Amino acid sequence: MRLLRIGTRGSALALWQANFVAESLRKLHGVEVDLIRIRTSGDRLLAAPVAQVNAQMSAESGKGIFIKELEEALLAGAIDLAVHSMKDVPTETPDGLAFAAVTLREDSRDCVISRSGRALKYLPAGARVGTSSLRRQAQVRHQRGDLQVVELRGNVDTRLKKLDAGEFDAVILAAAGVNRLGFASRITQMLDPEIMLPAVGQGALGIEVRMRDPQTAQLVAPLDDSETRTCVTAERALLRELQGGCQVPLGALARIERDQLHLEAAVFSADGRDFARRDVVSPRSEARAAGERLARMLIEAGADRLLRLAGRTVG
Numbered sequence: 001m002r003l004l005r006i007g008t009r010g011s012a013l014a015l016w017q018a019n020f021v022a023e024s025l026r027k028l029h030g031v032e033v034d035l036i037r038i039r040t041s042g043d044r045l046l047a048a049p050v051a052q053v054n055a056q057m058s059a060e061s062g063k064g065i066f067i068k069e070l071e072e073a074l075l076a077g078a079i080d081l082a083v084h085s086m087k088d089v090p091t092e093t094p095d096g097l098a099f100a101a102v103t104l105r106e107d108s109r110d111c112v113i114s115r116s117g118r119a120l121k122y123l124p125a126g127a128r129v130g131t132s133s134l135r136r137q138a139q140v141r142h143q144r145g146d147l148q149v150v151e152l153r154g155n156v157d158t159r160l161k162k163l164d165a166g167e168f169d170a171v172i173l174a175a176a177g178v179n180r181l182g183f184a185s186r187i188t189q190m191l192d193p194e195i196m197l198p199a200v201g202q203g204a205l206g207i208e209v210r211m212r213d214p215q216t217a218q219l220v221a222p223l224d225d226s227e228t229r230t231c232v233t234a235e236r237a238l239l240r241e242l243q244g245g246c247q248v249p250l251g252a253l254a255r256i257e258r259d260q261l262h263l264e265a266a267v268f269s270a271d272g273r274d275f276a277r278r279d280v281v282s283p284r285s286e287a288r289a290a291g292e293r294l295a296r297m298l299i300e301a302g303a304d305r306l307l308r309l310a311g312r313t314v315g
Contacts, residue, residue: 007079042066086201091240101224106176108203114170138249141272197251237291276301
């Protein structure tokens with residue numbers, strides 16, 4: 001019986017995701033699976049001073065810091081596959097690697113967890129809202145410019161402990177991670193895309209393999225969800241065209257309705273006051289082209305200026 005080595009980060013959420021894939025592969029094929037924990041640059045930054053985080057993320061454009069070491073281990077043959085949150089995956093995949101599966105998407109939305117049980121709209125002026133994401137920060141400020149948006153880093157359980165300790169009045173997290181870790185009962189409000197567009201790929205898992213290892217790719221292939229892959233392909237094509245990373249205030253979401261792809265996206269200024277928002281509808285077979293077209297529409301609407309202010313060059 002073949003042993004499959006799955007590379008994963010060591011956080012509770014990453015281990016949940018890796019175990020989900022491991023159990024699925026056991027049920028499908030009866031294979032033995034071993035989890036290999038790998039510490040990434042992003043994990044080390046979670047405990048670093050904010051100034052160091054900002055300096056390194058600027059140097060690396062905020063791209064790939066949570067998967068770089070996993071991909072290196074995969075290329076070196078130390079693991080057979082790696083499991084990633086697609087929102088952490090750069091738009092360019094290293095030569096020799098490919099995503100054999102993009103799993104069925106969990107809830108793509110962000111959520112509010114507040115100590116008072118109040119939704120974002122009803123938090124009192126000056127309330128402290130914690131999030132590490134520029135995308136979330138900008139959209140909170142767009143909705144509620146009277147709130148204090150405060151930097152909050154760490155894993156899901158760490159952020160909830162800081163909330164419970166009274167350091168924040170509310171935190172904003174990806175609902176997928178909250179649900180996967182069993183904290184769904186703590187959610188105060190789900191943030192629909194009209195209020196907050198999620199990150200590209202949020203809620204979806206990607207399973208990365210070596211291209212020269214077709215056997216592993218074949219084992220993983222049944223976990224692929226075609227609708228999720230189509231939506232994530234459109235979102236990532238948009239991101240690639242805009243040359244954005246995880247530290248850009250960009251939100252995007254694709255969905256399939258009646259075999260049509262609906263894609264919407266927005267780019268915000270850091271203070272949330274200025275933004276460009278557009279959407280497109282296309283055949284689902286043209287997902288990549290739809291993402292590229294929407295990116296051009298956003299640029300025409302002023303997204304290039306907003307991205308330059310965020311430290312990106314478009315075009």
